[in-house]
Amino acid sequence: MTSSVLDAALCLLLVSAAAVTLVDVPSSHGSSDAGASRTVKTLSTSTAEVEYSLATGARRADDPERFPATDGPAFDRHAHGTLAQLLAESTLATPAVGGERPTHAGTDFRRRVRAAVGRSLPPRTHVVAEWRPHPGSSIAGTATVGERPPPSADVHVAVLSVPTGTEVDDDAAARRAMDDGFAGVATVVSERLVRTWFPPRRTRLALDDDYPTSALVRYRYRRTAELAGATLPPTLNRSTVPAANARLVSALEPRVEADLRERFDSPAAAAVSLSGGAVRITVQRWSA
Numbered sequence: 001m002t003s004s005v006l007d008a009a010l011c012l013l014l015v016s017a018a019a020v021t022l023v024d025v026p027s028s029h030g031s032s033d034a035g036a037s038r039t040v041k042t043l044s045t046s047t048a049e050v051e052y053s054l055a056t057g058a059r060r061a062d063d064p065e066r067f068p069a070t071d072g073p074a075f076d077r078h079a080h081g082t083l084a085q086l087l088a089e090s091t092l093a094t095p096a097v098g099g100e101r102p103t104h105a106g107t108d109f110r111r112r113v114r115a116a117v118g119r120s121l122p123p124r125t126h127v128v129a130e131w132r133p134h135p136g137s138s139i140a141g142t143a144t145v146g147e148r149p150p151p152s153a154d155v156h157v158a159v160l161s162v163p164t165g166t167e168v169d170d171d172a173a174a175r176r177a178m179d180d181g182f183a184g185v186a187t188v189v190s191e192r193l194v195r196t197w198f199p200p201r202r203t204r205l206a207l208d209d210d211y212p213t214s215a216l217v218r219y220r221y222r223r224t225a226e227l228a229g230a231t232l233p234p235t236l237n238r239s240t241v242p243a244a245n246a247r248l249v250s251a252l253e254p255r256v257e258a259d260l261r262e263r264f265d266s267p268a269a270a271a272v273s274l275s276g277g278a279v280r281i282t283v284q285r286w287s288a
Helices: 003-009 034-045 055-061 083-093 107-120 170-197 200-207 213-228 238-263 267-273
Strands: 021-023 047-053 076-082 125-131 139-145 155-162 279-286
Touching: 034 076, 034 083, 034 107, 034 125, 034 155, 034 279, 047 083, 047 107, 055 107, 055 213, 076 083, 083 107, 083 125, 083 139, 083 155, 083 279, 107 139, 139 238, 170 238, 170 267, 200 213, 200 238, 213 238, 238 267
Parallel strands: none
Antiparallel strands: 021 155, 047 076, 125 139, 125 279, 155 279
């Protein structure tokens, strides 16, 4: 099995091949200028090959029974894409649930992507990539490159959006909001989260693969279940993926619903706010 199958199952390569999109910048973020826009163009057109290892996921798991080996060529991987795509992938590869990461398999990938992006940036540039299923969510993925601008700086901003292939059907979300209120919207969000973290077809393939692929995916399931408060099937294999994913969705729904109720005045407003599934990359530049 190729490494790309494992990477996809671990949410390292979920970013769509579609072109990144320049989006409008609210005035509160600063003003836009040609320099920030040029940096956005660099991120969206320049490509890089990134060599990395999944070994950190095995070492940080602290589970010698499931991870008898924690280093070596079996953990080595590579990824190729535009800098914007790679940065978006690194954001999805290292999600946090309530501030805690389920696993660290994407840690080296994230570090090496940040280094590749950093080498392409001009001085006095700060880049933030962020993915959230909805504004204010306690579940998120973020990555930053470069120093933050000083408080007194005149900051110029450009923003781009990188599709991830995890878009929500707006009409379906609106219907769920009408029929089931906040709980219905929470189900839509939870289903997308689990589909993003554990794509069914690719996850089944990964669970059938050799070590360390299968061990990393099983550990990711267990850690996600711990953070979500879910109980997984006793055995994790290709045939139990639907049941495992359904249990994760059920466990996540109350957490997501609480987020939505705290943030929005109505289920309809929550449904409208759902992220389109894209990673938002914000470029800040300032003068000396």
